[in-house]
Amino acid sequence: MASLKDLRNRIASVKATQKITKAMQMVAAAKLRRAQEAAEAARPYSERMGAVLANITQAIGGGGDAPALMTGTGRDDVHLLIVCTAERGLCGGFNSQIARLARDHIRRLLADGKQVKIICVGKKGYDILRRDYASMILERVDLREVKTLGFVNADAIARKVIHLFNEGGFDICTLFYSQFKSVISQIPTAQQIIPAGAAGSTAPEATNGGNAVYEYEPEPGEILSDLIPRNIAVQIFRALLENAAGEMGAKMSAMDNATRNAGDMINKLSITYNRQRQAQITKELIEIISGAEAL
Amino acid sequence: MAEAFKFELVSPEKLLVSEQVESVVIPGAEGEMTVMAQHAPVMTTIKPGVVTIKTAGGKEERFVVFGGFADILPSGCTLLAESATHVNDIDRADLARRIQEAKEDAADAKDDESRSKAEQFLSQLTTLEGALLPA
Numbered sequence: 375m376a377s378l379k380d381l382r383n384r385i386a387s388v389k390a391t392q393k394i395t396k397a398m399q400m401v402a403a404a405k406l407r408r409a410q411e412a413a414e415a416a417r418p419y420s421e422r423m424g425a426v427l428a429n430i431t432q433a434i435g436g437g438g439d440a441p442a443l444m445t446g447t448g449r450d451d452v453h454l455l456i457v458c459t460a461e462r463g464l465c466g467g468f469n470s471q472i473a474r475l476a477r478d479h480i481r482r483l484l485a486d487g488k489q490v491k492i493i494c495v496g497k498k499g500y501d502i503l504r505r506d507y508a509s510m511i512l513e514r515v516d517l518r519e520v521k522t523l524g525f526v527n528a529d530a531i532a533r534k535v536i537h538l539f540n541e542g543g544f545d546i547c548t549l550f551y552s553q554f555k556s557v558i559s560q561i562p563t564a565q566q567i568i569p570a571g572a573a574g575s576t577a578p579e580a581t582n583g584g585n586a587v588y589e590y591e592p593e594p595g596e597i598l599s600d601l602i603p604r605n606i607a608v609q610i611f612r613a614l615l616e617n618a619a620g621e622m623g624a625k626m627s628a629m630d631n632a633t634r635n636a637g638d639m640i641n642k643l644s645i646t647y648n649r650q651r652q653a654q655i656t657k658e659l660i661e662i663i664s665g666a667e668a669l
Numbered sequence: 670m671a672e673a674f675k676f677e678l679v680s681p682e683k684l685l686v687s688e689q690v691e692s693v694v695i696p697g698a699e700g701e702m703t704v705m706a707q708h709a710p711v712m713t714t715i716k717p718g719v720v721t722i723k724t725a726g727g728k729e730e731r732f733v734v735f736g737g738f739a740d741i742l743p744s745g746c747t748l749l750a751e752s753a754t755h756v757n758d759i760d761r762a763d764l765a766r767r768i769q770e771a772k773e774d775a776a777d778a779k780d781d782e783s784r785s786k787a788e789q790f791l792s793q794l795t796t797l798e799g800a801l802l803p804a
Contacts, residue, residue, distance in 0.1 A: 415683035422679055422747050426740050430712065525681035525752065591699050591713040597738065600714055604737075604751065611681055 378654070381647040385640060392636035398464070399629035406557065406622035412523065413554065413615040420608050427605060433594050441599045443536070443606070446569030447545045452489045454512075454544035454568075455479065456535065458551040458613050459499030460621040461518045466631075468552065468560060468624035469498035475562040476550045480507060491544055495531065495614070512538075523618055528611030535610075536603050539568060551613035552620040558627050560620035567609050672706035673725040675745035678732060680753045685732065686722065693746060694721040695739050704739075704746050711741040716793045719756065719800060720748065731756040733801070735767070759801060768794045 376384070431444075457476045459469045476492075476499070483490050492507060494500035495515040503511065515531055517523070535547060547568035552560040590597060671691045678686040693704045696718025720732045737750035754760070771791040778784035 412682070416681055418677075418684045419679045419681045419749060422677075422740070422749055426712070426738070426747075426749065429740075528681075529751075587710065589709060589711045591697060591711060594712075597712060597714055601738070608681060 378647065378650055381643060381650065385643045385647065388636050388639050388643065392633055392640065395629045395632040395636060399626055399633060402465075402622045402626040402629060406619060406626055409615070409619035409622050410554075413612075413619050416612060416615055420612050423601075423605055423608050427601060429588065430594055430598055430601065433588060433590070441595075441602055442569075443539065443602045444569055444598070447542070449545045450488070452491065452544040452546075453483050454491045454493065454535070454538065454547040456493045456495060456531070456547065456549045456567075456610070457499045457503065458549070458610075458617050459494070459496035459502075460617065461497045461516075462621075463498060464628060465621050465625035466628035468621055469496075470502065471560070471562045472550055472552050473499050473502040475564060476503065477506070479548070479550075479564060480510075493531070493535070496617075517614075523611075523614055525607070525611050528614055529607045531610050532603065532607035535568070536606065544568075549609065549613050551617045554616045554619040554623065557623040560624055565609070565613070567606055674706040676704075676722060677745070677747045678720065678722075678734075678750060678753055679747065680750050685750075685753055685755075686730075689725040691723045691725055691727075693723070693748075694719075695746075695748065696720065696734070697739070704741055707743045708741050708746070710743065712738065713741070714738045715748070715750070717790075717797050718793070719797070720750075720753075733759050733797070756801070764794070764798055764801070768798065 455476055457472065459472050463469065480490050480492075490507070490510050492503060492511045493513050493515065494503060494511055496517060497514075500511065500514045513534070517527060520527055538544060539547070546566065549565045549567050551563060551565075553563045555561055673689040673691055676686060676688065676690040676693050677684065691705070695702050695704060695713070696715050698714040698716050701718075702713070715734060715737050717735045718733075720734055722730045722732070724730065732750075732753050732755055734748070734750040734753045737748065737753075740747045740749070768791065771787060771794050775784060775787040775791050778787050
Protein backbone atom coordinates (compact mmCIF):
# COMPACT_ATOMS: atom_id res chain seq x y z
CA MET A 375 0.00 0.00 0.00
CA ALA A 376 1.33 3.40 -0.96
CA SER A 377 2.07 5.75 1.88
CA LEU A 378 0.18 9.00 2.38
CA LYS A 379 3.11 10.97 1.07
CA ASP A 380 3.23 8.90 -2.11
CA LEU A 381 -0.46 9.46 -2.66
CA ARG A 382 -0.10 13.18 -2.12
CA ASN A 383 2.70 13.34 -4.69
CA ARG A 384 0.69 11.26 -7.10
CA ILE A 385 -2.33 13.54 -6.81
CA ALA A 386 -0.15 16.59 -7.31
CA SER A 387 1.39 15.15 -10.45
CA VAL A 388 -1.96 14.15 -11.93
CA LYS A 389 -3.23 17.63 -11.20
CA ALA A 390 -0.26 19.12 -13.02
CA THR A 391 -0.91 16.84 -15.99
CA GLN A 392 -4.53 17.86 -15.99
CA LYS A 393 -3.53 21.49 -16.13
CA ILE A 394 -1.32 20.79 -19.11
CA THR A 395 -3.96 18.86 -21.02
CA LYS A 396 -6.51 21.53 -20.22
CA ALA A 397 -4.19 24.21 -21.57
CA MET A 398 -3.51 22.14 -24.69
CA GLN A 399 -7.20 21.75 -25.24
CA MET A 400 -7.75 25.46 -25.06
CA VAL A 401 -4.84 26.15 -27.39
CA ALA A 402 -6.21 23.58 -29.84
CA ALA A 403 -9.65 25.18 -29.66
CA ALA A 404 -8.21 28.58 -30.53
CA LYS A 405 -6.09 27.14 -33.31
CA LEU A 406 -9.03 25.15 -34.60
CA ARG A 407 -11.02 28.31 -35.03
CA ARG A 408 -8.22 29.89 -36.98
CA ALA A 409 -7.69 26.79 -39.10
CA GLN A 410 -11.38 26.59 -39.84
CA GLU A 411 -11.42 30.20 -40.89
CA ALA A 412 -8.47 29.60 -43.17
CA ALA A 413 -10.17 26.57 -44.69
CA GLU A 414 -13.32 28.54 -45.26
CA ALA A 415 -11.44 31.47 -46.75
CA ALA A 416 -9.81 29.13 -49.23
CA ARG A 417 -13.07 27.57 -50.31
CA PRO A 418 -14.21 30.27 -52.80
CA TYR A 419 -11.00 29.89 -54.75
CA SER A 420 -11.21 26.14 -55.13
CA GLU A 421 -14.91 26.35 -55.97
CA ARG A 422 -14.37 28.96 -58.66
CA MET A 423 -11.39 27.03 -59.93
CA GLY A 424 -13.61 23.98 -60.23
CA ALA A 425 -16.21 25.95 -62.15
CA VAL A 426 -13.66 27.45 -64.51
CA LEU A 427 -12.10 24.05 -65.06
CA ALA A 428 -15.50 22.55 -65.83
CA ASN A 429 -16.21 25.32 -68.32
CA ILE A 430 -12.95 24.93 -70.09
CA THR A 431 -13.00 21.16 -70.30
CA GLN A 432 -16.43 21.49 -71.81
CA ALA A 433 -15.04 23.91 -74.35
CA ILE A 434 -12.23 21.59 -75.31
CA GLY A 435 -14.57 18.65 -75.22
CA GLY A 436 -11.94 16.13 -74.22
CA GLY A 437 -10.08 16.77 -77.44
CA GLY A 438 -6.63 15.40 -78.09
CA ASP A 439 -4.90 18.58 -77.02
CA ALA A 440 -5.68 18.13 -73.34
CA PRO A 441 -2.44 18.00 -71.36
CA ALA A 442 -1.12 14.72 -70.03
CA LEU A 443 -1.71 15.83 -66.46
CA MET A 444 -5.38 15.56 -67.20
CA THR A 445 -5.57 12.49 -69.37
CA GLY A 446 -2.83 10.54 -67.63
CA THR A 447 -0.07 8.52 -69.23
CA GLY A 448 -2.40 5.74 -70.19
CA ARG A 449 -0.72 3.32 -67.78
CA ASP A 450 -1.16 2.67 -64.11
CA ASP A 451 2.04 0.90 -63.19
CA VAL A 452 3.65 3.39 -60.87
CA HIS A 453 1.61 5.03 -58.17
CA LEU A 454 2.63 8.08 -56.23
CA LEU A 455 1.04 8.55 -52.85
CA ILE A 456 1.10 11.89 -51.12
CA VAL A 457 0.35 11.22 -47.50
CA CYS A 458 -0.51 14.33 -45.52
CA THR A 459 -0.47 14.03 -41.75
CA ALA A 460 0.15 16.29 -38.82
CA GLU A 461 3.54 17.34 -37.55
CA ARG A 462 2.70 16.62 -33.97
CA GLY A 463 1.13 13.81 -32.04
CA LEU A 464 -1.22 13.93 -29.09
CA CYS A 465 -4.24 14.16 -31.30
CA GLY A 466 -5.93 10.83 -30.82
CA GLY A 467 -6.13 8.51 -33.79
CA PHE A 468 -5.83 11.29 -36.31
CA ASN A 469 -2.44 10.42 -37.77
CA SER A 470 -2.75 6.67 -37.50
CA GLN A 471 -6.09 6.73 -39.31
CA ILE A 472 -4.61 8.46 -42.32
CA ALA A 473 -1.57 6.20 -42.22
CA ARG A 474 -3.77 3.11 -42.00
CA LEU A 475 -5.77 4.15 -45.04
CA ALA A 476 -2.54 4.76 -46.93
CA ARG A 477 -1.11 1.44 -45.78
CA ASP A 478 -4.17 -0.49 -46.91
CA HIS A 479 -3.93 1.23 -50.26
CA ILE A 480 -0.23 0.41 -50.56
CA ARG A 481 -0.83 -3.21 -49.68
CA ARG A 482 -3.52 -3.49 -52.33
CA LEU A 483 -1.33 -1.89 -54.95
CA LEU A 484 1.62 -4.10 -54.10
CA ALA A 485 -0.60 -7.17 -54.28
CA ASP A 486 -1.55 -6.11 -57.79
CA GLY A 487 2.11 -5.91 -58.68
CA LYS A 488 2.24 -2.13 -58.99
CA GLN A 489 5.14 0.02 -58.03
CA VAL A 490 4.57 2.48 -55.21
CA LYS A 491 6.29 5.73 -54.37
CA ILE A 492 5.48 7.85 -51.37
CA ILE A 493 5.85 11.49 -50.48
CA CYS A 494 5.19 12.20 -46.83
CA VAL A 495 3.93 15.57 -45.79
CA GLY A 496 4.19 15.87 -42.05
CA LYS A 497 6.39 14.07 -39.60
CA LYS A 498 3.94 11.66 -38.03
CA GLY A 499 2.90 9.89 -41.20
CA TYR A 500 6.54 9.55 -42.09
CA ASP A 501 7.31 7.96 -38.73
CA ILE A 502 4.53 5.41 -39.17
CA LEU A 503 5.13 4.52 -42.81
CA ARG A 504 8.88 4.43 -42.42
CA ARG A 505 8.62 1.23 -40.43
CA ASP A 506 7.27 -0.81 -43.31
CA TYR A 507 7.89 1.11 -46.47
CA ALA A 508 11.06 3.08 -45.89
CA SER A 509 12.46 2.18 -49.30
CA MET A 510 9.46 3.63 -51.12
CA ILE A 511 9.51 7.01 -49.48
CA LEU A 512 10.92 9.47 -51.95
CA GLU A 513 10.72 12.50 -49.85
CA ARG A 514 9.52 13.98 -46.65
CA VAL A 515 8.11 17.48 -46.68
CA ASP A 516 8.58 19.18 -43.38
CA LEU A 517 6.07 21.82 -42.44
CA ARG A 518 7.11 22.04 -38.83
CA GLU A 519 8.67 25.44 -39.22
CA VAL A 520 5.63 26.80 -41.01
CA LYS A 521 3.59 29.04 -38.76
CA THR A 522 0.65 29.72 -41.03
CA LEU A 523 0.03 27.50 -43.99
CA GLY A 524 0.31 29.50 -47.16
CA PHE A 525 -0.44 28.65 -50.72
CA VAL A 526 3.32 28.79 -51.26
CA ASN A 527 3.76 25.60 -49.24
CA ALA A 528 1.22 23.72 -51.31
CA ASP A 529 2.63 25.15 -54.51
CA ALA A 530 6.10 23.89 -53.65
CA ILE A 531 4.76 20.36 -53.17
CA ALA A 532 2.71 20.57 -56.36
CA ARG A 533 5.74 21.71 -58.29
CA LYS A 534 7.75 18.73 -57.09
CA VAL A 535 4.94 16.37 -58.03
CA ILE A 536 4.49 17.86 -61.48
CA HIS A 537 8.22 17.83 -62.10
CA LEU A 538 8.29 14.16 -61.19
CA PHE A 539 5.34 13.48 -63.45
CA ASN A 540 6.98 15.20 -66.40
CA GLU A 541 10.04 13.06 -65.90
CA GLY A 542 7.81 10.00 -66.09
CA GLY A 543 8.31 9.19 -62.41
CA PHE A 544 4.77 7.93 -61.91
CA ASP A 545 1.46 7.38 -63.65
CA ILE A 546 -1.16 7.96 -61.01
CA CYS A 547 -1.02 10.26 -58.04
CA THR A 548 -3.28 9.93 -55.03
CA LEU A 549 -3.56 12.36 -52.18
CA PHE A 550 -4.26 11.09 -48.66
CA TYR A 551 -5.59 13.46 -46.09
CA SER A 552 -8.27 13.82 -43.51
CA GLN A 553 -11.48 15.50 -44.39
CA PHE A 554 -12.73 17.82 -41.71
CA LYS A 555 -16.33 16.94 -40.97
CA SER A 556 -16.65 18.30 -37.48
CA VAL A 557 -14.64 18.66 -34.31
CA ILE A 558 -15.27 15.06 -33.37
CA SER A 559 -15.17 13.48 -36.78
CA GLN A 560 -12.43 13.57 -39.36
CA ILE A 561 -12.68 11.21 -42.27
CA PRO A 562 -9.46 9.94 -43.81
CA THR A 563 -9.81 10.30 -47.53
CA ALA A 564 -7.95 9.23 -50.64
CA GLN A 565 -8.27 11.49 -53.63
CA GLN A 566 -6.78 10.96 -57.04
CA ILE A 567 -5.29 14.16 -58.40
CA ILE A 568 -3.29 12.98 -61.42
CA PRO A 569 -4.77 12.30 -63.89
CA ALA A 570 -7.45 14.74 -62.85
CA GLY A 571 -10.24 12.32 -63.44
CA ALA A 572 -13.86 13.33 -63.14
CA ALA A 573 -14.11 11.13 -60.08
CA GLY A 574 -11.33 12.86 -58.25
CA SER A 575 -12.22 16.45 -58.88
CA THR A 576 -14.84 18.19 -56.87
CA ALA A 577 -15.65 20.35 -59.85
CA PRO A 578 -19.29 21.31 -59.85
CA GLU A 579 -21.14 21.43 -63.13
CA ALA A 580 -20.30 24.44 -65.22
CA THR A 581 -22.12 27.30 -63.59
CA ASN A 582 -23.71 30.45 -64.94
CA GLY A 583 -21.41 30.48 -67.95
CA GLY A 584 -22.22 26.92 -68.93
CA ASN A 585 -23.92 27.86 -72.13
CA ALA A 586 -22.12 31.10 -72.78
CA VAL A 587 -19.74 31.10 -75.69
CA TYR A 588 -16.42 32.05 -74.28
CA GLU A 589 -13.67 33.83 -76.01
CA TYR A 590 -10.32 32.47 -74.92
CA GLU A 591 -7.20 34.43 -74.60
CA PRO A 592 -4.84 32.69 -75.29
CA GLU A 593 -6.07 29.35 -76.71
CA PRO A 594 -8.10 27.05 -74.45
CA GLY A 595 -5.40 24.41 -74.58
CA GLU A 596 -2.83 26.88 -73.38
CA ILE A 597 -5.03 28.11 -70.56
CA LEU A 598 -5.73 24.55 -69.58
CA SER A 599 -2.07 23.63 -69.41
CA ASP A 600 -1.63 26.59 -67.10
CA LEU A 601 -4.71 25.82 -65.10
CA ILE A 602 -4.18 22.16 -64.34
CA PRO A 603 -0.89 22.49 -62.45
CA ARG A 604 -2.49 25.27 -60.49
CA ASN A 605 -5.48 23.13 -59.79
CA ILE A 606 -3.22 20.43 -58.38
CA ALA A 607 -1.63 22.98 -56.09
CA VAL A 608 -5.07 24.11 -55.02
CA GLN A 609 -6.14 20.56 -54.25
CA ILE A 610 -3.04 20.01 -52.16
CA PHE A 611 -3.55 23.33 -50.43
CA ARG A 612 -7.11 22.41 -49.59
CA ALA A 613 -5.99 19.04 -48.26
CA LEU A 614 -3.40 20.70 -46.07
CA LEU A 615 -5.91 23.17 -44.69
CA GLU A 616 -8.49 20.48 -44.00
CA ASN A 617 -5.77 18.49 -42.31
CA ALA A 618 -4.76 21.41 -40.15
CA ALA A 619 -8.34 21.92 -39.04
CA GLY A 620 -8.83 18.19 -38.51
CA GLU A 621 -5.67 17.89 -36.48
CA MET A 622 -6.76 20.65 -34.16
CA GLY A 623 -10.23 19.16 -33.85
CA ALA A 624 -8.80 15.75 -33.03
CA LYS A 625 -6.35 17.25 -30.60
CA MET A 626 -9.11 19.18 -28.91
CA SER A 627 -11.25 16.13 -28.29
CA ALA A 628 -8.25 14.00 -27.33
CA MET A 629 -7.17 16.59 -24.79
CA ASP A 630 -10.70 16.98 -23.53
CA ASN A 631 -10.77 13.24 -22.87
CA ALA A 632 -7.40 13.39 -21.20
CA THR A 633 -8.54 16.21 -18.93
CA ARG A 634 -11.60 14.27 -17.97
CA ASN A 635 -9.60 11.12 -17.31
CA ALA A 636 -7.22 13.06 -15.13
CA GLY A 637 -10.21 14.40 -13.19
CA ASP A 638 -11.50 10.87 -12.61
CA MET A 639 -8.09 9.76 -11.52
CA ILE A 640 -7.78 12.63 -9.05
CA ASN A 641 -11.16 11.73 -7.57
CA LYS A 642 -10.17 8.11 -7.12
CA LEU A 643 -6.82 9.00 -5.65
CA SER A 644 -8.37 11.52 -3.26
CA ILE A 645 -10.79 8.89 -1.99
CA THR A 646 -7.95 6.45 -1.37
CA TYR A 647 -5.95 9.22 0.23
CA ASN A 648 -8.77 10.25 2.60
CA ARG A 649 -9.56 6.69 3.51
CA GLN A 650 -5.99 5.96 4.34
CA ARG A 651 -5.62 9.15 6.37
CA GLN A 652 -8.74 8.23 8.32
CA ALA A 653 -7.43 4.72 8.91
CA GLN A 654 -4.23 6.13 10.30
CA ILE A 655 -6.07 8.50 12.65
CA THR A 656 -8.23 5.65 13.89
CA LYS A 657 -5.15 3.54 14.41
CA GLU A 658 -3.48 6.26 16.45
CA LEU A 659 -6.63 6.77 18.55
CA ILE A 660 -6.81 3.06 19.29
CA GLU A 661 -3.19 3.11 20.37
CA ILE A 662 -3.80 6.05 22.72
CA ILE A 663 -6.98 4.60 24.20
CA SER A 664 -5.55 1.14 24.72
CA GLY A 665 -2.46 2.74 26.23
CA ALA A 666 -4.66 4.72 28.66
CA GLU A 667 -6.67 1.59 29.51
CA ALA A 668 -3.55 -0.36 30.33
CA LEU A 669 -2.67 2.13 33.07
CA MET B 670 -22.67 56.90 -64.32
CA ALA B 671 -21.63 53.63 -65.80
CA GLU B 672 -23.51 50.48 -64.97
CA ALA B 673 -22.09 48.51 -62.06
CA PHE B 674 -21.29 44.80 -62.04
CA LYS B 675 -20.06 42.24 -59.59
CA PHE B 676 -16.32 41.80 -59.30
CA GLU B 677 -14.54 39.20 -57.23
CA LEU B 678 -10.84 38.95 -56.57
CA VAL B 679 -9.92 35.59 -55.06
CA SER B 680 -6.56 34.29 -53.97
CA PRO B 681 -6.04 30.76 -52.64
CA GLU B 682 -5.87 32.12 -49.12
CA LYS B 683 -8.98 34.24 -49.18
CA LEU B 684 -11.60 36.28 -50.96
CA LEU B 685 -10.07 39.74 -51.24
CA VAL B 686 -12.72 41.72 -53.00
CA SER B 687 -16.35 41.02 -53.65
CA GLU B 688 -18.29 44.10 -54.55
CA GLN B 689 -20.10 46.11 -57.18
CA VAL B 690 -17.68 47.94 -59.42
CA GLU B 691 -17.84 50.19 -62.44
CA SER B 692 -14.73 49.02 -64.20
CA VAL B 693 -11.70 46.82 -63.69
CA VAL B 694 -8.39 46.97 -65.49
CA ILE B 695 -6.89 43.51 -65.80
CA PRO B 696 -3.31 42.77 -66.89
CA GLY B 697 -4.25 40.08 -69.39
CA ALA B 698 -1.65 37.76 -70.87
CA GLU B 699 -2.16 39.41 -74.25
CA GLY B 700 -2.38 42.97 -73.08
CA GLU B 701 -4.21 45.03 -70.53
CA MET B 702 -7.95 45.09 -70.79
CA THR B 703 -10.64 47.11 -69.12
CA VAL B 704 -13.73 45.20 -68.15
CA MET B 705 -17.04 46.97 -67.77
CA ALA B 706 -20.55 45.71 -67.31
CA GLN B 707 -22.02 43.58 -70.12
CA HIS B 708 -18.64 42.46 -71.31
CA ALA B 709 -18.63 39.49 -73.69
CA PRO B 710 -17.63 36.21 -71.99
CA VAL B 711 -13.87 35.94 -72.00
CA MET B 712 -11.49 33.71 -70.21
CA THR B 713 -7.93 34.90 -70.02
CA THR B 714 -4.77 34.19 -68.14
CA ILE B 715 -3.18 37.16 -66.45
CA LYS B 716 0.42 38.12 -66.05
CA PRO B 717 2.00 39.71 -63.00
CA GLY B 718 0.74 43.27 -62.83
CA VAL B 719 -1.61 45.72 -61.23
CA VAL B 720 -5.37 45.34 -61.16
CA THR B 721 -7.15 48.64 -60.89
CA ILE B 722 -10.70 48.62 -59.61
CA LYS B 723 -13.10 51.49 -59.81
CA THR B 724 -15.86 50.80 -57.35
CA ALA B 725 -19.48 51.81 -57.78
CA GLY B 726 -18.83 54.49 -55.16
CA GLY B 727 -16.23 56.04 -57.41
CA LYS B 728 -13.27 54.94 -55.30
CA GLU B 729 -10.21 53.54 -56.97
CA GLU B 730 -8.30 50.59 -55.55
CA ARG B 731 -5.20 48.89 -56.82
CA PHE B 732 -4.02 45.34 -56.23
CA VAL B 733 -0.84 43.62 -57.26
CA VAL B 734 -1.35 40.13 -58.62
CA PHE B 735 1.14 37.49 -59.63
CA GLY B 736 -0.39 35.41 -62.37
CA GLY B 737 -3.73 33.68 -62.40
CA PHE B 738 -6.80 34.06 -64.53
CA ALA B 739 -9.94 35.99 -65.09
CA ASP B 740 -13.34 34.62 -65.91
CA ILE B 741 -15.41 37.38 -67.42
CA LEU B 742 -19.15 37.15 -67.97
CA PRO B 743 -21.71 39.79 -68.84
CA SER B 744 -23.03 39.52 -65.29
CA GLY B 745 -19.73 39.71 -63.48
CA CYS B 746 -16.05 39.07 -63.37
CA THR B 747 -14.03 36.68 -61.25
CA LEU B 748 -10.32 37.01 -60.97
CA LEU B 749 -8.45 33.99 -59.63
CA ALA B 750 -5.04 35.25 -58.63
CA GLU B 751 -2.15 33.07 -57.59
CA SER B 752 -1.33 35.67 -55.01
CA ALA B 753 -2.77 39.13 -54.60
CA THR B 754 -1.99 42.02 -52.30
CA HIS B 755 -3.22 45.54 -51.98
CA VAL B 756 -0.76 48.01 -53.44
CA ASN B 757 -0.36 49.65 -50.05
CA ASP B 758 0.68 46.37 -48.44
CA ILE B 759 3.10 45.22 -51.09
CA ASP B 760 6.28 43.83 -49.69
CA ARG B 761 9.22 45.02 -51.73
CA ALA B 762 11.52 42.37 -50.32
CA ASP B 763 9.08 39.71 -51.49
CA LEU B 764 8.98 41.19 -54.96
CA ALA B 765 12.76 41.35 -55.07
CA ARG B 766 12.87 37.70 -54.03
CA ARG B 767 10.50 36.71 -56.80
CA ILE B 768 12.61 38.56 -59.32
CA GLN B 769 15.70 36.83 -58.03
CA GLU B 770 13.99 33.46 -58.38
CA ALA B 771 12.84 34.29 -61.89
CA LYS B 772 16.41 35.20 -62.78
CA GLU B 773 17.65 31.88 -61.48
CA ASP B 774 14.93 30.08 -63.41
CA ALA B 775 15.96 31.85 -66.58
CA ALA B 776 19.58 30.94 -65.97
CA ASP B 777 18.76 27.28 -65.21
CA ALA B 778 16.40 26.76 -68.12
CA LYS B 779 17.43 23.73 -70.12
CA ASP B 780 15.78 24.32 -73.48
CA ASP B 781 14.90 27.40 -75.46
CA GLU B 782 11.20 27.17 -74.83
CA SER B 783 11.41 27.15 -71.07
CA ARG B 784 14.12 29.81 -71.16
CA SER B 785 12.01 32.17 -73.20
CA LYS B 786 9.11 31.51 -70.84
CA ALA B 787 11.23 32.25 -67.79
CA GLU B 788 12.66 35.37 -69.39
CA GLN B 789 9.22 36.59 -70.29
CA PHE B 790 8.10 36.11 -66.71
CA LEU B 791 11.17 37.93 -65.49
CA SER B 792 10.54 40.90 -67.75
CA GLN B 793 6.94 41.04 -66.58
CA LEU B 794 8.13 41.14 -62.99
CA THR B 795 10.65 43.87 -63.62
CA THR B 796 8.05 45.93 -65.45
CA LEU B 797 5.81 45.49 -62.47
CA GLU B 798 8.55 46.61 -60.14
CA GLY B 799 9.15 49.66 -62.29
CA ALA B 800 5.46 50.48 -62.25
CA LEU B 801 5.32 50.24 -58.48
CA LEU B 802 8.44 52.14 -57.56
CA PRO B 803 7.09 55.67 -57.93
CA ALA B 804 3.89 54.65 -56.17
